Amino acid sequence: MSDVNGNAGLARALELSHEMLAVAEHGDASAVAGLDAERLRLLDSRRSNSGNLNADERLVLQQINDLNDRAIGLFEHRRRRIEREMDMVATGRRALVAYSATGLQRR
Numbered sequence: 665m666s667d668v669n670g671n672a673g674l675a676r677a678l679e680l681s682h683e684m685l686a687v688a689e690h691g692d693a694s695a696v697a698g699l700d701a702e703r704l705r706l707l708d709s710r711r712s713n714s715g716n717l718n719a720d721e722r723l724v725l726q727q728i729n730d731l732n733d734r735a736i737g738l739f740e741h742r743r744r745r746i747e748r749e750m751d752m753v754a755t756g757r758r759a760l761v762a763y764s765a766t767g768l769q770r771r
Contacts, residue, residue, distance in 0.1 A: 671720075671721070673706045673707075673709055673710050674706070674707075674710055674721055674724045674725070674728075675724070676706055677703045677706040677707055677710075677724075677728055678724050678727055678728055678731075680699050680700075680702055680703040680706070681703060681727070681728045681731035681732060681735075682731060683699055684696050684699045684700060684703070684731065684732075684735050685731050685734055685735045685738075687699065688734075688735040688738045688739060689738060691738075691739075691742050693739065696735065696739075703728075707728075
């Protein structure tokens with residue numbers, strides 16, 4: 665693979681990383697996984713076809729890494745939010761059971 669094709673592959677991997685971040689903001693894990701698989705293929709191809717990276721390529725890889733970290737952060741935040749919501753539902757159910765039991769004793 666020539667440097668031009670390698671750079672095109674890295675540029676496409678960067679585009680996919682931007683797409684992944686946008687999709688992650690909406691919480692679509694399956695779409696992110698599909699984009700990630702395509703991006704991984706491009707990155708593996710780049711790694712296997714060339715040795716050393718130049719400064720521009722390292723910069724692109726750093727940008728890809730930063731975008732990846734942001735997407736992961738979005739999913740972690742979403743997971744924590746869902747866990748809090750589940751805790752609130754469980755608390756509400758326990759309260760409902762407690763109040764229902766109290767209401768039956770009044771009769």
